[in-house]
C-alpha cells in the first residue's frame with residue numbers, strides 16, 4: 001500500500017531551517033525505483049546544501065543522500081531489483097555515460113552529473129525515487145541505521161583513503177562520521193593512525209583512540225612522527241597548511257570535503273619536498289561496490305545517533321556544533 005502523499009523535510013530557502021511539509025509521493029520514471037525510506041543518514045554536505053555553500057541546488061529540495069529504503073514499485077525498464085528488496089541510494093544520482101570522464105572510469109567527475117539530495121530529491125522523506133543504475137545492494141550484516149552512514153561517509157572516506165596511496169602513517173583531521181569509518185579500515189589495513197580534532201574536544205579524541213588511533217590531539221599539535229598522508233574531513237581551509245606542516249616529504253594531503261573555507265596562503269617550503277595537496281570529489285559506482293564488499297570483512301561498525309524525520313533541523317544543528325558521536329541518522333518510517 002503506497003500512500004499518495006508523504007511527510008518530507010525540505011530546503012525551501014537556503015540559510016533557513018528545513019521546512020516539514022506534506023507533499024505528493026513521487027512516482028518512478030522508467031529507470032527509477034520507488035522506495036519507502038527506512039532511514040536516511042545526515043551528512044555534512046546536507047548542511048552545505050542548506051546553508052547555500054553549494055550553489056546549484058534545485059529548490060525546494062529534499063536533502064539526504066545516505067538512503068536505506070525498501071523497493072515498493074519499479075519503473076518499466078528496471079531490471080535486477082524486486083519488490084521488498086532493501087537498497088541504498090548514494091550521492092551520485094546521475095551521469096551522462098558518454099563524456100571522456102564517464103568513459104574512463106571517472107564518472108565522479110562527469111560535468112553533467114546530478115546528485116541526490118541536491119539536484120534530485122533525497123531521503124529526508126517517507127518515500128523517494130532513485131535511478132536503479134545508481135543504487136546499491138546493502139550487506140545483510142548491517143541494520144538499516146548502521147548501514148546508512150556507509151553510503152556517503154563510508155564511500156567518500158574510502159575513496160579518500162585510497163588517494164592516500166600506500167602511506168603507512170595517516171593523519172585524519174576532523175573526527176566525524178567519515179573518519180570513524182575510515183579509522184577502522186585504515187587499522188584493518190595495518191596502517192598507523194593519528195587523529196586531529198577541534199582544540200579541547202576531548203570526547204572526539206577519546207572516540208578516535210577507541211577506534212584504533214594510536215595518538216589523538218588538536219589540529220595545531222604535532223603528531224609523534226611525521227605523517228605520510230593526511231586526510232582532511234573538516235571544512236576548514238586553515239587545516240591545509242597545518243596538515244602540510246605535519247606531513248613528511250613526498251606525502252599527500254587529501255581534502256575530502258565538498259566545501260572548505262578559503263585556504264590561507266602559506267610558505268612554499270611546506271609544500272616543497274614533493275608534497276601533494278589534492279581534493280577528492282564525489283564517488284564512482286565502483287567505489288561503492290568495493291567499499292560495501294569490504295565493510296563487512298573489516299568489519300566496520302558504525303556508531304549512530306538516531307533522530308525522527310521531523311527532528312532533521314535538530315540533527316543538523318548538532319552536526320554543525322560537532323556534537324554527534326559517529327553519524328546521525330533520521331528514522332523516516
Ligand SMILES: [Zn+2]
Pocket residue numbers: 095096097098099100101102107110111112113
Ligand atoms: Zn559524463
Ligand SMILES: [Zn+2]
Pocket residue numbers: 043044045046065091152153
Ligand atoms: Zn555525504
